[in-house]
Amino acid sequence: MKxxxxxxxDNVEDRRSSGSGFGGGGMLGGRSLGIGTIVVALVGGWIFGINPMTILSMLSGGSPAQVQQGPAQRPPADDKMAGFVSTVLADTEDVWKDVFAKGGSTYQEPSLVLFRGATQTACGQGQAAMGPFYCPADQKVYIDLGFYETLQKRLGAPGDFAQAYVIAHEVGHHVQNLLGITGKMDQMRGRISKVEYNAMSVKLELQADCFAGVWANHAQRARAILEQGDVEEAMNAAAKIGDDALQGGGGKIVPESFTHGTSAQRARWFNNGLQQGSVKACDTFNARNL
Structure with missing residues (x-):
């Protein structure tokens, strides 16, 4: 990736040395979340996306936590990985500003928070074991950069474009929040069964994958960022974190518990966004086949 x-x-906040992390269990919307629950969520496929926060907190009726932080710090200029993440975030800003402007609206940029171990968010306490996540209550993407080592070594998805896909997927959740899609999911909570809600969550996550593909399409056309093998890296990453792939590594596969979609679905929807470059092409909620 170029x-x-x-x-x-400029919307990157570095909390890695701020001492904002906390040990033990977290509180999500006033509800306790122990480390055991976090591990189960990880194994169950909650590696990317808003589920660790919104489904356990915002979308379950919990109220956002009040968070007090000191002045935001910028990452060190010589931190290459932080520089990479900051560059990818900037590229998503450029793409979505243009997409929203052409649609007659204004894109509100999210912030991206770098942390280690744990950090407080407006959705409750976030922990590195959850993987990267987006909190709609404060419109921030959170990531412990140590996840990229997990992505490469444990999940078998190396490459800088695979890493960029992670950021683009979380920004895709921010786009969903701005479009009101997240709010509609919130309204469905408690009105439908758990199995039905899981199916809705799959559609939400696949749409975020598709939005990541839309970003890649526009970024390539505007700035020619792709190098040989980049698309394959992203497709591989999408496949590696499919619910079936993750559950298969831990034993029995339970389709009714899927919250993100299968490997084939995740790769297909990312590629759909990449090939078509259109938000309308990402309507997973009305798609006949996922």
Whole structure:
């Protein structure tokens, strides 16, 4: 991926040395979340996306936590990985600003928070074991950069474009929040069965994958960021974190518990966004086949 020398976002907050992490269990909307639950969520497929926060907190009727943080710190200028993440975030800003403007609206940029171990969010306490996540209550993407080592070594998805896909997927959840899709999911909570809600969650996650593909399409056309093998890296990453792939590594596969979609579905919807570059092409909620 061609990224060095490109613009970096000013919306990156570095909490890695702020002491904002907490040990033990977290509180999500006033509800306790122990480390055991986090591990189960991880194994169950909650590696990317808003589920660790919104489904356990925001979408379950919990109220956002009040968070107090000191002044936001910028990452060190010589931190290459932070620079990479900042550059990818900036690229998503450029793409979605243009997409929203052409649709007659204004894109509100999210912030991206770098942390280690654990950190407080407006959705409750976030922990690195959850993987990267988006909190709609404060419109921030959270990531412990150690996840990229997990992505490469444990999940078998190496490459810088695979890493960029992670950021683009979380920003896709921010786009959903701005479009009101997240709010509609919130309204469905408690009105439908758990199995039906899981099916809705799959559609939400696949749409975020598709939005990541839309970003890649526009970024490639505008700035020619792709190098040989990049698309394959992203497709591989999408496949590696499918619910069936993750559950298969831990034993029995339970389709009714899927919250993110199968490997084939995740790769297909990312590619759909990549090929068509259109938000309308990402309507997973009305798609006949996922």
């Amino acid at each position: 990224w060095e020398g490109n613009r970096q976002s």
